[in-house]
Amino acid sequence: MAIHLKSQSSPESQMFPQRPQFSAFMKPCRFEGEVNNLEVKGTIPPEIDGTFYRVMPDPQLPPRIEDDPWFNGDGNISTFRIKDSHCHFKQRYVRTEKFLKERAAQKALFGKYRNRFTDAIEFQIRSTANTNVLYFNGRLLACKEDSPPYSLDPDTLETYGIEDFHGQLPSLTFTAHPKLDQATGDLVCFGYEARGDGTPDVCYFVVSPEGVVKETVWLVSPVVGMIHDFAVTENWVLFPMIPLTCDIERLKAGGEHWQWDPETPFYIGVIPRHGATAASAKWFCAPNAFPGHIVNAYENDAGGIIVDLPLTDRNVFFWWPDAKGHAPDPRTIQARLVRYTFDPRSDTLDLPEPEVLVKEDCEFPRIDDRVSMKKHTKCFFDKMDPSLGTDFAVVMANVGGGHPLYNSLGILDYTTGAVATYFPGATHMVQEPVFISRPGDAPEGDGWLMVLVNNYATMSSELHIVDTRDTSKAQAVVYLPIRLRAGLHGNWVDAKDMKPPKLAAKE
Numbered sequence: 001m002a003i004h005l006k007s008q009s010s011p012e013s014q015m016f017p018q019r020p021q022f023s024a025f026m027k028p029c030r031f032e033g034e035v036n037n038l039e040v041k042g043t044i045p046p047e048i049d050g051t052f053y054r055v056m057p058d059p060q061l062p063p064r065i066e067d068d069p070w071f072n073g074d075g076n077i078s079t080f081r082i083k084d085s086h087c088h089f090k091q092r093y094v095r096t097e098k099f100l101k102e103r104a105a106q107k108a109l110f111g112k113y114r115n116r117f118t119d120a121i122e123f124q125i126r127s128t129a130n131t132n133v134l135y136f137n138g139r140l141l142a143c144k145e146d147s148p149p150y151s152l153d154p155d156t157l158e159t160y161g162i163e164d165f166h167g168q169l170p171s172l173t174f175t176a177h178p179k180l181d182q183a184t185g186d187l188v189c190f191g192y193e194a195r196g197d198g199t200p201d202v203c204y205f206v207v208s209p210e211g212v213v214k215e216t217v218w219l220v221s222p223v224v225g226m227i228h229d230f231a232v233t234e235n236w237v238l239f240p241m242i243p244l245t246c247d248i249e250r251l252k253a254g255g256e257h258w259q260w261d262p263e264t265p266f267y268i269g270v271i272p273r274h275g276a277t278a279a280s281a282k283w284f285c286a287p288n289a290f291p292g293h294i295v296n297a298y299e300n301d302a303g304g305i306i307v308d309l310p311l312t313d314r315n316v317f318f319w320w321p322d323a324k325g326h327a328p329d330p331r332t333i334q335a336r337l338v339r340y341t342f343d344p345r346s347d348t349l350d351l352p353e354p355e356v357l358v359k360e361d362c363e364f365p366r367i368d369d370r371v372s373m374k375k376h377t378k379c380f381f382d383k384m385d386p387s388l389g390t391d392f393a394v395v396m397a398n399v400g401g402g403h404p405l406y407n408s409l410g411i412l413d414y415t416t417g418a419v420a421t422y423f424p425g426a427t428h429m430v431q432e433p434v435f436i437s438r439p440g441d442a443p444e445g446d447g448w449l450m451v452l453v454n455n456y457a458t459m460s461s462e463l464h465i466v467d468t469r470d471t472s473k474a475q476a477v478v479y480l481p482i483r484l485r486a487g488l489h490g491n492w493v494d495a496k497d498m499k500p501p502k503l504a505a506k507e
């Protein structure tokens with residue numbers, strides 16, 4: 001299989017390829033710096049004091065691969081510091097090994113997504129650090145699921161280097177979706193392909209609040225599939241696997257890391273949270289489907305597991321087709337929010353049919369993190385509802401491509417089943433929201449949603465702040481003078497929760 005190098009431009013070109021994922025709103029942003037006192041319409045609630053961190057894949061240089069996917073860009077971290085109703089913006093790339101070596105060479109050296117056999121030089125760590133940024137033990141962790149995290153200064157965004165947890169990181173890889181246990185402060189983690197590219201090994205481990213690895217369990221998965229997000233309850237850990245599979249021989253031949261496999265079921269691996277061994281793993285199965293991001297999971301009174309997630313009946317990552325080269329038309333890809341309820345002690349490994357919670361196309365679910373791993377009664381998410389009045393002519397002319405589109409936020413209230421909608425405007429699409437709880441002992445879900453919004457009329461970005469008690473309008477709209485392309489994940493960190501590292505961390 002030939003490596004697909006640039007066709008429209010030479011490998012030395014200083015132009016990005018003329019492809020949707022590098023065009024219009026998706027043209028790489030590449031800005032580093034700060035803009036203080038952004039323009040604000042309305043009033044940012046004065047009670048809000050903290051920082052919103054988010055990351056986007058944002059290639060600093062034209063890629064070696066003409067059709068390089070959105071997911072392979074360099075991690076560029078945006079921060080919005082909110083205090084006294086003012087908003088200050090800062091953005092800086094993670095100084096990954098890839099970023100530094102390519103900056104020095106003034107050209108791309110990195111090959112295909114998760115295929116080291118296509119690189120121009122050898123890299124020790126292939127992380128792009130482009131998928132999630134979270135605050136842990138006084139540091140920011142910039143994560144990509146194929147590598148260890150990078151550690152950054154939460155204030156200056158200076159990159160300290162690879163975070164290996166005092167040399168104890170047991171796995172070669174680290175998920176972009178670790179879960180913080182609110183009661184203990186433990187960071188519950190895993191890596192897959194944990195012994196290297198194409199290995200079926202999954203490594204479950206727990207990092208203490210001081211950054212020390214407490215517990216490690218090695219498992220073997222039934223196929224080498226993508227385990228992007230996972231779920232944790234009080235007593236169980238769940239590994240939902242996307243039926244995209246990896247084959248090391250394909251990698252060696254210069255092929256794609258992932259291939260969609262319509263014959264592979266949707267597996268959920270389950271282990272006890274404490275005291276598990278490789279032998280305690282059970283791989284539950286459902287018919288082939290694409291599991292999206294986890295809302296949350298918890299246990300019911302009967303000891304059953306409840307897990308909520310968006311589920312799609314086809315390959316959401318359409319840029320990685322099946323063995324025959326088939327992929328769905330992106331316009332036909334729609335997730336529904338579903339709930340699986342099952343007994344983890346059951347000997348029957350077939351999962352029951354899930355209950356449908358939301359029929360509209362939705363993704364990027366979030367909860368009030370204070371109820372993480374316990375029963376949640378609210379869920380916040382991105383959704384696409386074409387009836388809300390989006391001006392699709394303006395949006396589609398300027399969107400570029402290679403990423404999904406959501407025109408509104410939803411809030412599902414599980415007690416009534418009702419979904420409240422926030423619609424940011426006719427020429428706007430939303431990125432992933434974060435929830436900020438009202439200060440004090442506010443009830444679950446009482447506070448604000450903060451969401452980065454793409455405005456395709458102005459071709460610039462906006463931050464919308466919406467009170468969860470009234471989603472009919474934004475409390476405040478913050479205007480950026482620049483365009484931030486589609487990102488993945490981010491988190492809100494309250495100023496009161498920012499503390500120096502507990503054990504001397506890497507400087």
Ligand code: V55
Binds near residue numbers: 070072145
């Ligand atoms: C995802 C994103 C990634 C990735 C694997 O959203 C999965 C899912 C931005 O990179 O490498």
Ligand code: FE
Binds near residue numbers: 176228
């Ligand atoms: Fe994700």
